[in-house]
Amino acid sequence: MNDVNTAFTGSIPEDYDRYLGPMFFECCAGDLAERAAAHPARRVLETAAGTGILTRALRDRLPDGTHILATDLNADMLAHARGKFGADDDMRFEVADAQALPFDDQAFDLALCQFGIMFCTDKVQALAEAHRVLAPGGRLLFSVWNDLEDNTLPRTVNALLDEIFAGDAPAFLRVPFSYHEPERLRADLREAGFETVELTTLEGECRITAPRQAALGMVTGSPLRVEIEQRGDIDIDRVVEHVAGGIAAAFGDGYGRAPMRWTVIEAWRDTVERRS
Numbered sequence: 001m002n003d004v005n006t007a008f009t010g011s012i013p014e015d016y017d018r019y020l021g022p023m024f025f026e027c028c029a030g031d032l033a034e035r036a037a038a039h040p041a042r043r044v045l046e047t048a049a050g051t052g053i054l055t056r057a058l059r060d061r062l063p064d065g066t067h068i069l070a071t072d073l074n075a076d077m078l079a080h081a082r083g084k085f086g087a088d089d090d091m092r093f094e095v096a097d098a099q100a101l102p103f104d105d106q107a108f109d110l111a112l113c114q115f116g117i118m119f120c121t122d123k124v125q126a127l128a129e130a131h132r133v134l135a136p137g138g139r140l141l142f143s144v145w146n147d148l149e150d151n152t153l154p155r156t157v158n159a160l161l162d163e164i165f166a167g168d169a170p171a172f173l174r175v176p177f178s179y180h181e182p183e184r185l186r187a188d189l190r191e192a193g194f195e196t197v198e199l200t201t202l203e204g205e206c207r208i209t210a211p212r213q214a215a216l217g218m219v220t221g222s223p224l225r226v227e228i229e230q231r232g233d234i235d236i237d238r239v240v241e242h243v244a245g246g247i248a249a250a251f252g253d254g255y256g257r258a259p260m261r262w263t264v265i266e267a268w269r270d271t272v273e274r275r276s
């Protein structure tokens with residue numbers, strides 16, 4: 001995978017959190033935090049925590065005394081996350097690659113990752129790392145987007161990019177929607193050591209407050225921005241205007257809604273280790 005795809009840096013965290021957070025990620029985080037709270041866990045690890053949208057929901061939902069360690073590959077994303085917490089929140093943050101976690105074996109009871117694993121080049125390795133750091137009986141909870149076809153706003157934006165880039169749209173937008181086939185997820189989880197696995201596909205609505213805000217989120221709140229700027233063939237403001245116009249045409253000038261579909265995966269580390 002191109003390194004640009006993981007470049008959530010510079011001004012991206014702010015635009016991500018401001019525009020994409022309320023549109024896509026907050027409601028999914030609420031659901032995942034509820035699932036997290038359904039089973040007791042004292043030591044919690046979050047990977048690819050980004051700007052702390054799920055992290056905040058976890059802190060609000062999990063009981064006092066739960067130790068939460070939020071990690072991400074990008075220090076800029078994590079710095080934004082840190083700003084959502086005060087000294088009383090008893091939180092820890094650490095830069096870490098989900099594929100090479102700098103933590104001891106069996107150090108956590110629960111590991112979480114919201115919409116992050118698709119950015120890992122070696123997904124089995126990321127899952128194996130989660131398995132390694134979970135205590136026997138520990139649980140992994142993570143989410144992935146379903147196909148671009150099932151997520152109407154990103155699909156529309158992708159078509160608009162294809163239009164303005166004359167059929168040669170930047171590739172970034174396909175990445176988040178590229179890891180969801182149940183057979184592949186189950187096979188990768190098995191290879192990583194997880195035998196007990198449950199997949200739940202969820203449907204919801206992405207909330208478009210205004211076309212221009214949605215366009216800013218989609219274009220400047222992700223590494224798509226870096227890809228467009230590196231290519232340099234079309235000015236980014238022109239891309240934002242084109243996408244905003246297309247979103248208004250598809251979903252209306254003001255507040256709009258668009259169907260979205262994602263999958264939550266729950267996997268348990270066996271209490272008794274199997275012999276191979």
Ligand SMILES: C[S@@+](CC[C@H](N)C(=O)[O-])C[C@H]1O[C@@H](n2cnc3c(N)ncnc32)[C@H](O)[C@@H]1O
Pocket residue numbers: 006008025047048049050051052053054071072073074077096097098099113114115116119120121
């Ligand atoms: C779409 S954002 C999701 C952020 C957050 N979980 C949320 O729900 O808002 C993807 C995140 O994955 C992080 N990321 C990409 N590759 C990673 C890796 N190998 N290890 C850890 N984090 C990674 C990025 O820095 C970014 O913060």
